[in-house]
Structure formats: C-alpha cells, structure tokens
Amino acid sequence: MELLINNIRRYISLSDEEAKEIMSFFELNKVSKKIMLLEKGDESDFTLFVSSGCLKMYSLDKDGIKHIIQFASEDWWISDLYSFLTGNPSEYYIESVKDTSYLKLTKEQREIMLEKHPKMERFFRIMCEYNIIHSRKRIVDLMQTPAKERYEKFCKMYPTIVNDVPLKHIASYIGVTPEFLSKLRSIR
Amino acid sequence: MELLINNIRRYISLSDEEAKEIMSFFELNKVSKKIMLLEKGDESDFTLFVSSGCLKMYSLDKDGIKHIIQFASEDWWISDLYSFLTGNPSEYYIESVKDTSYLKLTKEQREIMLEKHPKMERFFRIMCEYNIIHSRKRIVDLMQTPAKERYEKFCKMYPTIVNDVPLKHIASYIGVTPEFLSKLRSIR
C-alpha cells in the first residue's frame, strides 16, 4: 500500500526497490466492525498498520470497565508492545470499531525484515520515540488537565476519530465515565 | 562506565572494542543536588544516563504546580524526547534530586554514533519500546487504579527512589496532592 510506504518515508528514505521488498513482509487483511483482533491472554505476535477504518485497544478492569488505551485510524500503527516484545500473554484487547483494513506484520516477519533492512531499525526507533512523546503528553494531561479540557483537546486533535467512534469510547480514552462526559458537553 | 555498557548489553551485544568506542561519545558530569540540567524553554539537545544519584523531570502547570513525569536514578535514561527530536524548546525541567553523576550524549554525538554504529539504532529502538510499555501501564493506572494503590505500587516498584526523594515528589508522580497522599498513608 502507498499509505504505508509514505508513512515509513516520513522518517527514513527508501528506494522503490526497497519499498517493494518491505511491503512483502506485510499481509493485508480486512475485517468488519466489532471484530476482535487480539484478546487478553493471547500472545500478540504482530503489529498492525491501519490503512482504512479504525481499531481500538483497551484493557478491562476488575469491574469489567473498558479503558481505551489507543485508537488507530487510517495511517496509524497499533500493537500490544508488551506482549509483542516479551512473548507474554497480552493484557489488552484490540477490536475493530468500524469496517477496517490493515496490514499485519508478525514478530517473525519483522525480525527477518530488520535483518535484511537494518534501515528499518531506524524507522521503528523514530516511530517509538514519537510515541513516547505522545504518551508523556497524555500522562501530563491526565494529571494536570481537568476532564472538560481533555475532551476539547481530544476533539481538536482527533477530529476523524470523533466521528468514527461512539462518545462513550472517547469518555473511556480521556478517563471519565460516559455520564460525566455527557454532563460536561451539556454545560458549555 | 561499566554501568552504561552493561545497560546497553542488556539489549544488544557489543565487543569490548565497540564498547570503548561507544563510551567515547558520552561525557561524564557530576552535579550536586537541586541543580537544573534543563529548563523549560531551553532546547534539550541531549540524553542523559544516570550513573549514580537521582534526577527528576517535571512540568509546571499554570498554577505553578509541579507534575513529575519521570525519575531517573542509577542505571536509568532520561531526556525530553520532544525537544531532543524536534529541536523545539522544551516543555519540561530536569533537575537533580541529590548529588548525581551522569553521562551525557548530545544529539550531535548521537547522530555520529548511530552513523558509525548502526547497531545502536537497535538498542535505542528496543529501549524506546520498553519505555512505551511502561508509559502505557502508567496511563492505565492513572485511569483505573485508585490513588492508594498507585502509591503502594510505586513503593514496591521503586524502593530506591522512595528513599531518595521527598514524599511530595512521589505524590506528584502518582498524580495526587501531597496532603492527600499524607492522608492515604495515615489510614493504613
């Protein structure tokens, strides 16, 4: 897919030849909405790149309440790195929010790819670095920003996702109950 | 320093020759407590590896309240990746909590090092991946774990740091006011 190659080229340069080879490590898949791609307890031996649609990753707490860790819509990567790296069973779930097509890179394929294309180490390194920046901002927000502002920020930052997912998912992502988010919205 | 080399060897293998060369990109520094290593507004063009002592990274909100993003004691890395990567002025502060010695790797030196030792791409990639895992756990905790438990987890996870820093810093890290943490502790 064009989209993936452009995504990679944002951080490193690739010849057309290389691009084609790299693509060959990925497998294209399509799912309809509400399909589980990863269940808690499974080993997450893959990383996904969403080419259209939207996925969500979440955990369930002891009361069975969902906490959304990440959305991934078009042009985003998503995986349970913990399980992916350590081989331990996953703590999280990954599920489609709408009809979605994605490219799948298995752990095994990634190792082979990194072996053959050490450039890609650089790509994944940089991608991770940006991910860390993002995670840190989110941590700071959870600590120092009131819920109402978190919601407004979310809407500004992810206008696409706001249209793709039900409100209660957004509530979960920003860390409040759906009822409370509803009240926040009505106040404005 | 031995410590740094062992830290790197946790993820990739290095010959003694390589280890020596890699060390040469770092600069050893020592500071006493309460010294600012990075101020908001500066460009953070370095990454630090703490070889003894303890550093903290924090943001200040509009009311001037500190929110600790990360501690780094012996054998930890710390940097404001955002500023380090983008060259934009930093949003954060880095300050020593006690007398500390650390190894400094500048952006420039890192680029040269990565050029000469592409292996290190792999090291930084893996380090970042583990960092992301950790950040995600912290996000989930902030969302789904009550403050008391967060405190208990912190004590278990970072017994060293508990002794190194005042309580109010821990309160800040787990995302509560010092007064409230104090009450939590007295309840037990």
Place this chain on the structure above:
DNA sequence: CGAAAATTTGACATGACTCAACTGGAGTGG
C-alpha cells in the same frame, strides 16, 4: 540553635462517579 522545608491534620469544597430512569435512534423480524 533557628529558619526553612516537609509532612500531617482538620474543616470544607468540588470534580467525578454510581445508579436508576428516561429519550431517541438504528437495526431487526414479522
């Protein structure tokens, strides 16, 4: 020892949650 900082304590305020009831669409099946 004495000043400054860290920690504790208490009274009170508030943001966010719980639970239950209600509303309004979006399917679904007859």
Place this chain on the structure above:
DNA sequence: CCACTCCAGTTGAGTCATGTCAAATTTTCG
C-alpha cells in the same frame, strides 16, 4: 412498514474520592 428491542446518550439525586486552604507539627540542615 410497523412494533420491538437494543444501544448510545442524557438527566438527576446522592455519594465518594480527591482537592483546597490554613494551621500545627516534625524534620532537615546551615
């Protein structure tokens, strides 16, 4: 195409976790 169900979303009353502010106490350290 209607009746029915099932969610998502809203609303309200009451509660709980955590914050605020101010003061008292303890610890740290020059």
